[in-house]
Each structure stands twice: as C-alpha cells, then as structure tokens.
Amino acid sequence: MTEPVLSLRDVRKSYGRHEALKGVSLELGRGEIVGLLGPNGAGKSTLFQIASGLFAPDGGEVRLFGMDYRHEASQILSRLGVVFQSRSLDLDMTVKANLRFHGNLFGLSGKALDARIAEAAALFEVTDLLDKPVRTLSGGNQRRIEIVRALINAPDLLLMDEPSVGLDPTTRKLLVKHVQQVRDQRQTSILWATHLVEEVEHADRIALIVGGGIIRTGTPAELLAAAGADNLTDAYIALTGVKPGAPAMAEAG
Known part of the structure; x- marks a missing residue:
C-alpha cells in the first residue's frame, strides 16, 4: 500500500480549556484534492498549523511523506507548500x-x-x-x-487555509480552476480548508469538520447519498447542522 502523503491519527490540541482538535484522523493520498469543509471556529486553522509544523499536537500522530517533524522537519518542509489565511x-x-x-x-x-x-x-x-x-x-x-x-x-503537498478570504465570486472560481490545474499537471496533493461549499464541490474527497472533530469523510457523491440531498450545500447543512457562511466562535490560535 502506498504511504499517505499526509496522515493525521487521533490528533488533539487544546488552548487552555478550549479543545480546538478532538482526536482528528485524516489521510491524503498522492495527487488527491481533499476539501476540509466546516464553519469558522471548527478547528481548520489549528489543523493546518499542526500539519505545517508551526505547532506540535498535544496528542496523536502527524506524518508527512512517512516522516514526522520531530526527527525530519527539514526534509518535510522542503516538499511542502503552504498558503496561510493571513497574507504575508x-x-x-x-x-x-x-x-x-x-x-x-x-x-x-x-x-x-x-x-x-x-x-x-x-x-x-x-x-x-x-x-x-x-x-x-x-x-x-x-x-x-x-x-x-x-x-x-x-511541493508534493500544498496546504491552503481559507485561500479565498476576501475574494469576489469570479476570482474564487478562477482560483479553484488554477488549483485543479496544479494537481492535474504536477500530481500535487492538496488540502484545501474552507467554509465555502462551492470551493470544494470538485474535490476528490471532502472532510466535514465541526467543533474540533471530523464527523464524516467521503466523495461529494457519497456525501450527497448520505444526506439524501441533490446538491452539496443541502448535504452540508443536513450532515453538520450548520448553514454555509454562518458565524461561529473564533478559533483559538
């Protein structure tokens, strides 16, 4: 079996009494686009900070390309591309x-x-x-x-945390198109965190994250079937109980 490009197993992270991640597990394969879809405050940014090596988890295992940051950080970072939510x-x-x-x-x-x-x-x-x-x-x-x-x-893995924040709908669609081209031309694996359903409609898989935990992972078709819905927005609402774009508590960190 091919080693996952990214493997998170039972990853936990707290800020004081606030549990930002509650045992998150997720894998990403080569050339795969996975959308991490959830409301603001769900834990997406914390997960990205851990996956990119900025923070260490309180528990669980984080491996990229079969390696971990404790022993092989430089090798991991040489193969990683990151787009954070804040512009830099x-x-x-x-x-x-x-x-x-x-x-x-x-x-x-x-x-x-x-x-x-x-x-x-x-x-x-x-x-x-x-x-x-x-x-x-x-x-x-x-x-x-x-x-x-x-x-x-x-990079072999591109991590993007809410890359379209502040962009108009036309520019967001162009961004989605370009990112798909990166995967198609380079076989780059991509993890795209967003609270906007339309950005991940064409992802290979979607991981729904709410309240610091991933509640369901599947292809868009699988999520539609699970929700008994005919569009991804309705499926998202049915499976998470959250309306797209609804405000939530700010995510610590």
Missing part, C-alpha cells in the same frame, strides 16, 4: 522579488529559480504582474501570487 507578502517589494526571496529559502537561485517562477506564474496567469510592486495589486491578484510563491519549491 512584502507589500513594498515587487512580485518577482518576493518570489525570489522565497526561492532562496529553499536553496534555489539563478536560472533554475527563474524557470520555477516563470512556470508557476504562467500557470496562474500572473506573468504580467512580476515586475509590479505587490502593494499595487488587487486582493485577488495578491492571493494568486501567494499560491504561486507556495509552488516555487515544486
């Missing part, structure tokens, strides 16, 4: 300068780095933005640049 581009640098700086962190330079930048920029249709200061770009284009940056090291 240097606004006063050009797009290309931001991308080159990120590439340098992975030991890339010269023609090899320029080729990586050109390839990723072409995939996300931002080649004409490379020489522009980030500050002059729209929010949607800044978000696309952040995903391009996460692809510079040609």
Whole structure:
C-alpha cells in the first residue's frame, strides 16, 4: 500500500480549556484534492498549523511523506507548500522579488529559480504582474501570487487555509480552476480548508469538520447519498447542522 502523503491519527490540541482538535484522523493520498469543509471556529486553522509544523499536537500522530517533524522537519518542509489565511507578502517589494526571496529559502537561485517562477506564474496567469510592486495589486491578484510563491519549491503537498478570504465570486472560481490545474499537471496533493461549499464541490474527497472533530469523510457523491440531498450545500447543512457562511466562535490560535 502506498504511504499517505499526509496522515493525521487521533490528533488533539487544546488552548487552555478550549479543545480546538478532538482526536482528528485524516489521510491524503498522492495527487488527491481533499476539501476540509466546516464553519469558522471548527478547528481548520489549528489543523493546518499542526500539519505545517508551526505547532506540535498535544496528542496523536502527524506524518508527512512517512516522516514526522520531530526527527525530519527539514526534509518535510522542503516538499511542502503552504498558503496561510493571513497574507504575508512584502507589500513594498515587487512580485518577482518576493518570489525570489522565497526561492532562496529553499536553496534555489539563478536560472533554475527563474524557470520555477516563470512556470508557476504562467500557470496562474500572473506573468504580467512580476515586475509590479505587490502593494499595487488587487486582493485577488495578491492571493494568486501567494499560491504561486507556495509552488516555487515544486511541493508534493500544498496546504491552503481559507485561500479565498476576501475574494469576489469570479476570482474564487478562477482560483479553484488554477488549483485543479496544479494537481492535474504536477500530481500535487492538496488540502484545501474552507467554509465555502462551492470551493470544494470538485474535490476528490471532502472532510466535514465541526467543533474540533471530523464527523464524516467521503466523495461529494457519497456525501450527497448520505444526506439524501441533490446538491452539496443541502448535504452540508443536513450532515453538520450548520448553514454555509454562518458565524461561529473564533478559533483559538
């Protein structure tokens, strides 16, 4: 059996008395897109902080590419791309300068780095933005640049935490299209956390997370069948009891 790209087993994390994750288990295979779908405050960001190595879990096991952060962090991070919910581009640098700086962190330079930048920029249709200061770009284009940056090291796993926050519906659809192209062209595994059903309608599998726990995982068709619904929004409401976009308590951390 092929080793999962990402394996979470009974992962737990608390902040004081608040249990952000209550024994989460999830696996992600090579070239698979999995949508982590749940309301704000469900535990999605905490899960991403643990999967990306920022936080250590209080319990359970986290393995990426068959390795764990305690012993093989550098090997894991070299194969990982991350897009966090909070934006982190240097606004006063050009797009290309931001991308080159990120590439340098992975030991890339010269023609090899320029080729990586050109390839990723072409995939996300931002080649004409490379020489522009980030500050002059729209929010949607800044978000696309952040995903391009996460692809510079040609990651085997791309983690995206609410990447479309603040984007209009048209730009969100374009983002979904581009991310699917990344998987199709590179066989990159992708974990996409969101509270918007339409962003994960075409995922290979969807994991529903509510209150710090994953309550059900399946293909979109399996979730529709389980809920007896004819669209994914109705299935989401029926299976979770949460309306898409409904406010929830802020997630600690």
